Amino acid sequence: MQDKELYQQLLGLKQPWRVSEVEVDFEVHKVDLWVEWPKEEQASCPECKKQHIIYDHRGERQWRHLDTMQFQTILHCRIPRVKCLEHGVKSIEVPWAGKKSQFTALFERLAIDVLLGCQNQTKAMELLKLSWYEVHHIQEKAVQRGLERRGKAKVKHLGIDEKSFLKGHRYATVVSDLDQSRVLDVAKDRKEESLSGIINKMPEEQRAKIAAVAMDMWEPYMNAVRALLPEADIVHDKFHISKHLSEAVDKVRKTENRALLKAGAEDLKGTKYLWLTNPGKWTKEQKGLFKELQDKGLKVGRAWAIKEMFSDLWGYRYEKVARNFFRKWYWWATHSRLKPIANVSKMIKRHLENILTYLKHRITNAVAEGLNSKIQQIKSAARGFRNFKNYRTAILFYCGKLDMYPQKTL
Ligand SMILES: [Zn+2]
Incomplete structure (x- = not known):
């Protein structure tokens, strides 16, 4: 031949x-x-x-x-x-090949697989013998194809989260589909416009089917949802609430530790993660340490117990019982003489209606949090991003569950 x-x-x-x-x-x-x-x-x-x-x-x-x-x-x-x-x-x-591509469709397909497989642009560049720009271009086109094909797919529960990107305190808003654990889009900043820009891009019939949106108690996001998704319930989910309570517990620990050290007591030294870790995940040492500290009547122990008790709320099925529980919990929290705990409990009370919506929708941003750790991996593999556009492309490429292959088969 x-x-x-x-x-x-x-x-x-x-x-x-x-x-x-x-x-x-x-x-x-x-x-x-x-x-x-x-x-x-x-x-x-x-x-x-x-x-x-x-x-x-x-x-x-x-x-x-x-x-x-x-x-x-x-x-x-x-x-x-x-x-x-x-x-x-x-x-x-x-x-x-598709229009304007410098690669055949089969090569692009391979490049997409290699990129997805090694989750590391530098490694993919070596394996494929491509430059950064070539790899980036393939990625960008793949995402664009995927977004076009995604079209009007039904999304019932949205998760909204903020994410810091670049060094310093620049933020991005990440919108995900909680049922399919995929990122739908990413926008610059964490302002009302950041979120409304993304929602506005969604086709009307897709928006109409969104039943609930899980998010933190963050006014700009709430405003965007109220304005553009008036039919959807806002759910301040357990993931975010527990984050606020954990921060309060940590503040109590810091102040108390400082006071104890001044008095020459090292009881709380090195205990930060004990109070921040879910008791279900405690190591044997942590369990022992907790037992030891439990009997000392420490403030941080009380703060921690109040935080732990709050999580019972998520187990209720009926609103009335949940409200009764909350009333008791709130009294305890505000009478604890622990200022950070009292402050968070007041914030929770102000947002209670949008917390009780959880009983109906049972959604949480814990899914989005899984995506967040994946985003974190992408960030460290890329050693940061030159600009927001590249950051968005990478997140959608790896976390968007998009259909990104070029169509041609030769
Ligand atoms: Zn013609």
């Missing part, structure tokens, strides 16, 4: 496309293939698919294809143009 014929079959090129030339460079491990569409064959207009004779050819272009063995393989072609009465002079479609 001749080289040309072999490649014609390996590529799966259909007539009248043909391989006109094959060049193998053994020194640099490279195969160059020239593909052509014979002048005498008619071709179809890419717009209306009507057949026309070939008008002319464009200058030669090249596409990186899958390697042949360890040989980097480049496809070359002068794409023919047809002159359609209706659409003018148009380049015909080629079966191996």
Whole structure:
């Protein structure tokens, strides 16, 4: 079998496309293939698919294809143009690549798989022998295709979270689909416009089906949801509430530790994570330490108990019982003589109506939190991002569960 014929079959090129030339460079491990569409064959207009004779050819272009063995393989072609009465002079479609790509669709597919597989752009660049810009370009196009295809898919429960990005305190708003644990979009900042920009981009019929939105007690987000999703319930979920309570417990510990140290007592030294870790995840040492501290009547122990007790609220099924429970808890928290705890409990009370919505929807941003740790990994693998656009692209690429492959199969 001749080289040309072999490649014609390996590529799966259909007539009248043909391989006109094959060049193998053994020194640099490279195969160059020239593909052509014979002048005498008619071709179809890419717009209306009507057949026309070939008008002319464009200058030669090249596409990186899958390697042949360890040989980097480049496809070359002068794409023919047809002159359609209706659409003018148009380049015909080629079966191996989408418009404007410098890679064949199969290569792009491989690159997407490699990127997803190693979750690390630098490693992917090495494996694929591509530059940062090339990899980034493939990623960006993949995300764009995925977003276009996602269209009006139904989303019932949204999760809204803020995320710091870059160094310092720049924020991003991450909107996710809690039922399918995927990120839907990312916007700059954590302002009302950040969220409303994302919601406004959603098709009307998709918005109409959103039943509830889980978020922190953050006014700008609440305003955006009230204005644009008036039918949806806001749920200040257990993940966020417990974060606020944990912060209060930590404040109590810090103040108390300082006072104890001044008096020469080291009871609380090195106990920070004991109070912040879920008791279900305590190590044997932590359990022992807790027992020891429990009997000392420490303030942080009281703060911790109040925080732990609050989590009972999430177990109730009926609103009335939950309200009774909250009344008791609130009295305890506000009479604890622990200022940080009293402050958080007041904030919780102000938002109680949007906390009790949990009993109806049972959603929590814990899912989004799983995505957050994935985002964190992406951030450290990329060693930071040059700008917001790249950050958004990477998050959607890895956490968007998008259908990103190019369609062409050759
Ligand atoms: Zn046409």
